[in-house]
Amino acid sequence: KNQVEQSPQSLIILEGKNCTLQCNYTVSPFSNLRWYKQDTGRGPVSLTIMTFSENTKSNGRYTATLDADTKQSSLHITASQLSDSASYICVVSAESGGGADGLTFGKGTHLIIQP
Amino acid sequence: NAGVTQTPKFQVLKTGQSMTLQCAQDMNHEYMSWYRQDPGMGLRLIHYSVGAGITDQGEVPNGYNVSRSTTEDFPLRLLSAAPSQTSVYFCASSYVLAGENTGELFFGEGSRLTVL
Numbered sequence: 043k044n045q046v047e048q049s050p051q052s053l054i055i056l057e058g059k060n061c062t063l064q065c066n067y068t069v070s071p072f073s074n075l076r077w078y079k080q081d082t083g084r085g086p087v088s089l090t091i092m093t094f095s096e097n098t099k100s101n102g103r104y105t106a107t108l109d110a111d112t113k114q115s116s117l118h119i120t121a122s123q124l125s126d127s128a129s130y131i132c133v134v135s136a137e138s139g140g141g142a143d144g145l146t147f148g149k150g151t152h153l154i155i156q157p
Numbered sequence: 158n159a160g161v162t163q164t165p166k167f168q169v170l171k172t173g174q175s176m177t178l179q180c181a182q183d184m185n186h187e188y189m190s191w192y193r194q195d196p197g198m199g200l201r202l203i204h205y206s207v208g209a210g211i212t213d214q215g216e217v218p219n220g221y222n223v224s225r226s227t228t229e230d231f232p233l234r235l236l237s238a239a240p241s242q243t244s245v246y247f248c249a250s251s252y253v254l255a256g257e258n259t260g261e262l263f264f265g266e267g268s269r270l271t272v273l
Binding site: 076078083084085086087088091131133143145147148149150 | 161188190197198199200201202205213215247249261262264265266267
């Protein structure tokens with residue numbers, strides 16, 4: 043069964059500090075991995091996509107990594123801001139099969155940035 | 158560009174009542190889906206559609222019906238609401254390449270449903 047595990051479940055850090063969120067997956071055959079940001083009371087929004095051939099990709103203060111051999115991805119946030127407080131969801135796409143629609147969701151990491 | 162629009166944003170029902178959550182997208186996406194989000198459970202797929210006239214069940218379809226008569230609209234129907242259906246519901250759409258869901262989901266703002 044395809045699975046996506048995220049850690050930690052929740053994280054509290056001080057404004058200005060860095061943090062790293064983890065995503066481990068057992069989805070096959072792998073197509074791509076996306077990180078979504080979900081602000082409180084809003085729908086998730088895609089931050090970045092990682093394909094099999096990509097190791098690192100940056101989007102402003104967000105840097106995602108992918109290790110396809112160990113089936114792990116991380117999302118690193120640099121110099122955190124209060125607006126980074128949100129849930130971060132890892133979603134892995136299978137080329138076929140996988141979940142009913144080819145997508146497997148992690149349960150998310152709830153990040154709180156304290157001033 | 159409106160994106161994905163869900164209505165209503167909030168709804169309170171009594172057990173046994175029926176209702177429809179509306180979802181519309183203006184991006185001409187073939188793929189549309191409904192999720193429910195509960196604390197500690199993450200997003201769970203209820204039903205999805207890969208095009209007009211085509212629907213399929215997701216992980217938690219019981220108690221919900223869908224139809225897709227147009228590319229733009231994908232309503233979710235609760236036939237006889239139960240307290241277990243209290244949740245936040247999200248509609249999403251995505252484009253398809255070579256028959257595969259690309260995985261870039263565009264979500265609506267959510268509909269908060271309480272069943273008493």
